[in-house]
Amino acid sequence: MRGYLKHFLAVALVVAAPLAKAEPPPPTVNEFNIFFGSQRYNLTDRTTFLPWDITGITVMFSVPVPITSGNVNSLSGVSAAGFSGLGTSTLSWTFPALSDGPHSFVLAGTGANALKDSYDIPLYGGADFTKTFSVLFGDFNGDGKVNSADVDGVDAARSRPYSIFADIDGNGVVDINDVDLIRATVSRTTARSKRAVR
Numbered sequence: 001m002r003g004y005l006k007h008f009l010a011v012a013l014v015v016a017a018p019l020a021k022a023e024p025p026p027p028t029v030n031e032f033n034i035f036f037g038s039q040r041y042n043l044t045d046r047t048t049f050l051p052w053d054i055t056g057i058t059v060m061f062s063v064p065v066p067i068t069s070g071n072v073n074s075l076s077g078v079s080a081a082g083f084s085g086l087g088t089s090t091l092s093w094t095f096p097a098l099s100d101g102p103h104s105f106v107l108a109g110t111g112a113n114a115l116k117d118s119y120d121i122p123l124y125g126g127a128d129f130t131k132t133f134s135v136l137f138g139d140f141n142g143d144g145k146v147n148s149a150d151v152d153g154v155d156a157a158r159s160r161p162y163s164i165f166a167d168i169d170g171n172g173v174v175d176i177n178d179v180d181l182i183r184a185t186v187s188r189t190t191a192r193s194k195r196a197v198r
């Protein structure tokens with residue numbers, strides 16, 4: 001019987017040993033959303049010439065444990081003004097509307113501002129996460145220009161099922177205000193290029 005018990009204990013130790021050593025996987029980025037107005041968009045399919053006034057990001061992490069270390073400066077590539085969500089798996093940063101052109105956002109996995117979970121494990125086990133995208137306000141069709149084709153496209157989108165790319169002000173509906181925003185952008189651009197020609 002004692003022999004049996006020894007054997008049982010040995011097996012129990014072998015089984016328990018790896019379990020005791022196991023750590024949860026490091027936090028990774030599951031979803032990277034930008035937001036504008038009251039809308040948000042997951043930056044997967046389209047990352048160029050985004051047609052909105054983008055004023056924040058919301059990042060969903062894969063971890064089953066919350067992110068408990070991080071701050072407004074854990075995001076670089078922009079001067080973030082607001083930060084929320086610490087103690088959960090979804091963090092948000094806000095900032096003034098992004099300018100037209102390329103942007104490269106970096107979430108810190110190293111250094112003093114590293115994002116860490118409640119086991120003190122940093123993002124990607126200690127590596128930064130970078131997301132690049134570009135903005136061109138009013139570029140509904142994403143061709144890198146803001147012109148009458150975008151005005152016509154959004155005008156036509158008013159009578160079609162909701163298209164987020166036509167919702168320029170991000171209020172959840174596509175209406176004449178979205179058309180007017182692009183129209184105003186087109187006339188500003190035209191005025192600028194006329195000045196440049198002179």
Ligand SMILES: [Ca+2]
Binds near residue numbers: 140141144146147150
């Ligand atoms: Ca366009």
Ligand SMILES: [Ca+2]
Binds near residue numbers: 166170172173175177
């Ligand atoms: Ca709208």
